[in-house]
Amino acid sequence: MNTVNRARPLGPFLLTVVAMLVAVPAFAQIDLSGEWSVRNNEDPGQPPLGDYLGIPFNAAGRLRAETTAESIWGTPEYQCRPHSAPHVWRGVGGARIIKEIDPLTRGISAYHVQHWRSLDRIIYMDGRPHPPAWAPHTWTGFSTGKWVGNTLVVTTTHLKDGYLKRSGPQTSDMYTMTEYISRYGNYMTTFMIVDDPIYLDEPFIQSTTHELTPSLHVPIEPCTASFDENGGNDPHFVPHYLPNKNPYLTEWLETQKWIPAEAARGGLNTIYPGYQPNVTTRSTVAASKSAFSPNERITAQSPKDGQVHIMPVQRNVYLLIADGNNVAVSVGPEGVLMVDSGPAHMTEKLLAAINQLAKDVAGSQRPNQCLGVSCPSMPFGWSSVYMNGIIGSPAPTRPIRYIINTAVDLEHTGGNEKFAAVGFHPRGGGEDAMRIAHQNTFFRMSGASGDKPLLAPGAWANETYHRNTYKLSEYFNGEPVVVYHVPKAHTDGDSIVYFRHSEVIAAGDVFSTVRYPVIDLEKGGSLQGTIDALATILDLAVPESRSQGGTWIIPGHGRVSDTADVASYRNMLVMIRDRVQDLIKGGMTLQQVKAARPTLDFDGRYGSTTGPWTTDMFLEAVYRSLTAK
Amino acid sequence: MRSAITGIVAAMTTWVLFAAPSDLHAQRGRGGGQAAAGRGARTAAPYDLTGYWVAVVSEDWKYRMVTPPKGEYGGVPINPEGRKVADGWDPAKDEADSLQCKAYGAAGIMRLPGRLRFTWDNDNTLRIDADAGTQTRLLQFGTSPADGELTWQGRSAAQWDTAGGRGTRFAEGDLSGPGGFMKVVTTKMRPGYLRKNGVPYSSNTTMTEYFESHQGPNGERYLVVSTVIEDPQYLSQPYVTSANFKKLPDASGWNPTPCSAK
Numbered sequence A: 001m002n003t004v005n006r007a008r009p010l011g012p013f014l015l016t017v018v019a020m021l022v023a024v025p026a027f028a029q030i031d032l033s034g035e036w037s038v039r040n041n042e043d044p045g046q047p048p049l050g051d052y053l054g055i056p057f058n059a060a061g062r063l064r065a066e067t068t069a070e071s072i073w074g075t076p077e078y079q080c081r082p083h084s085a086p087h088v089w090r091g092v093g094g095a096r097i098i099k100e101i102d103p104l105t106r107g108i109s110a111y112h113v114q115h116w117r118s119l120d121r122i123i124y125m126d127g128r129p130h131p132p133a134w135a136p137h138t139w140t141g142f143s144t145g146k147w148v149g150n151t152l153v154v155t156t157t158h159l160k161d162g163y164l165k166r167s168g169p170q171t172s173d174m175y176t177m178t179e180y181i182s183r184y185g186n187y188m189t190t191f192m193i194v195d196d197p198i199y200l201d202e203p204f205i206q207s208t209t210h211e212l213t214p215s216l217h218v219p220i221e222p223c224t225a226s227f228d229e230n231g232g233n234d235p236h237f238v239p240h241y242l243p244n245k246n247p248y249l250t251e252w253l254e255t256q257k258w259i260p261a262e263a264a265r266g267g268l269n270t271i272y273p274g275y276q277p278n279v280t281t282r283s284t285v286a287a288s289k290s291a292f293s294p295n296e297r298i299t300a301q302s303p304k305d306g307q308v309h310i311m312p313v314q315r316n317v318y319l320l321i322a323d324g325n326n327v328a329v330s331v332g333p334e335g336v337l338m339v340d341s342g343p344a345h346m347t348e349k350l351l352a353a354i355n356q357l358a359k360d361v362a363g364s365q366r367p368n369q370c371l372g373v374s375c376p377s378m379p380f381g382w383s384s385v386y387m388n389g390i391i392g393s394p395a396p397t398r399p400i401r402y403i404i405n406t407a408v409d410l411e412h413t414g415g416n417e418k419f420a421a422v423g424f425h426p427r428g429g430g431e432d433a434m435r436i437a438h439q440n441t442f443f444r445m446s447g448a449s450g451d452k453p454l455l456a457p458g459a460w461a462n463e464t465y466h467r468n469t470y471k472l473s474e475y476f477n478g479e480p481v482v483v484y485h486v487p488k489a490h491t492d493g494d495s496i497v498y499f500r501h502s503e504v505i506a507a508g509d510v511f512s513t514v515r516y517p518v519i520d521l522e523k524g525g526s527l528q529g530t531i532d533a534l535a536t537i538l539d540l541a542v543p544e545s546r547s548q549g550g551t552w553i554i555p556g557h558g559r560v561s562d563t564a565d566v567a568s569y570r571n572m573l574v575m576i577r578d579r580v581q582d583l584i585k586g587g588m589t590l591q592q593v594k595a596a597r598p599t600l601d602f603d604g605r606y607g608s609t610t611g612p613w614t615t616d617m618f619l620e621a622v623y624r625s626l627t628a629k
Numbered sequence B: 001m002r003s004a005i006t007g008i009v010a011a012m013t014t015w016v017l018f019a020a021p022s023d024l025h026a027q028r029g030r031g032g033g034q035a036a037a038g039r040g041a042r043t044a045a046p047y048d049l050t051g052y053w054v055a056v057v058s059e060d061w062k063y064r065m066v067t068p069p070k071g072e073y074g075g076v077p078i079n080p081e082g083r084k085v086a087d088g089w090d091p092a093k094d095e096a097d098s099l100q101c102k103a104y105g106a107a108g109i110m111r112l113p114g115r116l117r118f119t120w121d122n123d124n125t126l127r128i129d130a131d132a133g134t135q136t137r138l139l140q141f142g143t144s145p146a147d148g149e150l151t152w153q154g155r156s157a158a159q160w161d162t163a164g165g166r167g168t169r170f171a172e173g174d175l176s177g178p179g180g181f182m183k184v185v186t187t188k189m190r191p192g193y194l195r196k197n198g199v200p201y202s203s204n205t206t207m208t209e210y211f212e213s214h215q216g217p218n219g220e221r222y223l224v225v226s227t228v229i230e231d232p233q234y235l236s237q238p239y240v241t242s243a244n245f246k247k248l249p250d251a252s253g254w255n256p257t258p259c260s261a262k
Helices: A002-007 A010-029 A059-067 A070-074 A294-299 A344-362 A382-391 A416-422 A439-446 A527-540 A563-585 A590-596 A600-606 A615-627 B002-029 B080-087 B091-096
Strands: A034-038 A095-101 A108-115 A121-124 A142-148 A151-157 A176-184 A187-195 A204-212 A308-314 A317-322 A325-332 A335-339 A400-404 A434-438 A463-465 A469-471 A481-485 A495-499 A504-512 A552-557 B051-055 B115-122 B125-130 B135-141 B155-161 B181-187 B206-215 B221-230 B239-248
Touching: A059 A600, A151 B206, A176 B181, A176 B206, A176 B221, A187 B206, A187 B221, A187 B239, A204 B221, A204 B239, A294 A600, A308 A344, A308 A552, A317 A344, A317 A552, A325 A344, A325 A504, A335 A344, A344 A416, A400 A416, A434 A439, A434 A481, A439 A463, A495 A527, A504 A527, A504 A563, A527 A563, A527 A615, A552 A563, A563 A590, A563 A600, A563 A615, A590 A615
Parallel strands: A121 A142, A335 A400, A400 A434, A434 A463, A504 A552, B135 B155
Antiparallel strands: A034 A095, A034 A204, A095 A108, A108 A121, A142 A151, A151 A176, A176 A187, A187 A204, A308 A317, A317 A325, A325 A335, A325 A552, A469 A481, A481 A495, A495 A504, B051 B115, B051 B239, B115 B125, B125 B135, B155 B181, B181 B206, B206 B221, B221 B239
């Protein structure tokens, strides 16, 4: 009997052991973590410039690739960029996959993927949603994963524009990448679908096989940016080729003459068997459709839905999107500073949002964190902080103190009068919030330039500047705020606003992620001024690391951006400027320029055939700006 | 009694530690192995591979879509002996010797641009017809394929691997979706070409393939065939590739053509 009794506890023990050990191998069987060497024997080496074999380019994608110079890597904003997400699996150095374990559940809450020329890429496994469309894009994007059987399916959005391969094929910043990661013993295959309908007629697919290599070390590539690599003394030089004038695209074919030249330019018809030379009887395979509409995805960055969307940007600064119009606000203990006041019809909702934000940020009661007589933040006696923290109530929030208008347009100034009236500025004899704008903007607001006033007197700026910069006379919410005039850009009175400790720049309408810049020639705007304004932003901004993050830039319309995004937009404008200039030099009229479609590769991203600012209107502004005497 | 129980504990622990994982793995996971063969590999399939698939030649285009000239062996870990053979490639001679199908053997056919048709010959034999070269591969589940003469397509032993090792209780998405892959080991192949330009593989070659189907974000269906080719005679290390196919709605474009050495 004793023996039996002593044996009894072994039953549960045995079951536990069996259960644990049965479960563990199944888990380990698909463990993706470890160091993985690239074992792929396909497309060996770095593809030569102009090699677009197997890429289902559309005409826009082909033009974008053919006019992009490899030396774009030398520009300061790109020198430290990691490989683009589609290429990085094929980059040298292999991959390291780390699993992040949730300490509570012991489940995998995230995977981290690292390559030689990459950032730490996180694949969230905890079920969180993807960010809203107005959130920033990064080189690695935002990835979530889920298991389908034993395959890890990863969906990545919020990617910056980059490249499919090192040979020049570019992506837009609207693409989505879906990866299927499977492990077969010591091999791992990643099947990738790059869905970029702006540049591709159907998604580009590629699969890459790695082998588990425990001894592999995956170092990080060091990078120190220096614009000396960028053609010498001009940090804003944008290397590119005019259409059909890139001399390097076919060099590689000189030594690989068996490749049909037209196939080297890619295209849907080249990737299916029907393309085989001398075989014409096969039918064409129907293109796979994109899973999303680019237009919907672009406009989602700037939702015109009659609502206010709030996004924290950095430190004091928040983005409020009011029916598609961006308003940047600094919220803190000294009150609220608004950069632009949104359209008039959104004033009430904007005010409600700002009040709520101010209450949440600066006026909310917080748990007491400081106990005891030695509490360092207790200058007036030991009981005051502790007791006030419990029985006190928060001080009322401070009002709107400043409104800075980046331009005169009603979408930026529509709320001036109302917000000024509910605001307060103690100095200067007035009780309204201070309204700041460049002198030229004030002239247009008030009609001082001789034109009809655009705004009622209560909405006019009551503090103007006419030099290159204007500084608030004292810190606001603990930081300097500097206003820069960017002349002859969107208009002749544009301002950008730099929050120097928050590291945020509100750019106004010289920058947009949803449309070509509105160049208002009638109000003194110009293409070159817009390009120069973007250069000013790039001069002020500093990336945090690897050519991304750091100084955040809030455009007049669209998503929160960084230096690389502004550079991409600037590069686009420089390319269009040079193309149109070349056509003008060739004697083309405006209609001929439009017919030549010099913006073909950017129209899918920034163009429009309807609405207040169409591609035609933009091209006309460019043409007139470049031909103005 | 005490020692008996101790013995049982030790035996079970030993069994669990050393034997159980693989056995369980075979039963639950490799459903197309011995266990699943009893109920038929067709029934055990985690998803339906039957139908028509077309090669999407987005990789290695210059070696697959067109025939590269002699000497273009980029990416293939060819050894000196293999190079010597490849350098002697003579397509006219292959035609004359009725060896025009050398590039259409199992180790080459999956990378040729063409269409595949998957059907079940019986409950344990998956058949792949290729219109390029009008070739047929038979993938045998359960029992080892009978030995015999070397053939272009060799002998292929197949098994499903549908192990459900998700292993976490954290929210990781849909675990109920169809998953798993088909592993195929092919031997007994008649010497042929990895590429149409005469890069050789020998009769000693072992080819391991992993077939897996994925549903794309827009509902389209893809098939990825990851392949490891080991040939001690002509390769210095395994030749690793993956070929991608897209599911077709019907037989449109199916165009059986004879082998061509050119």
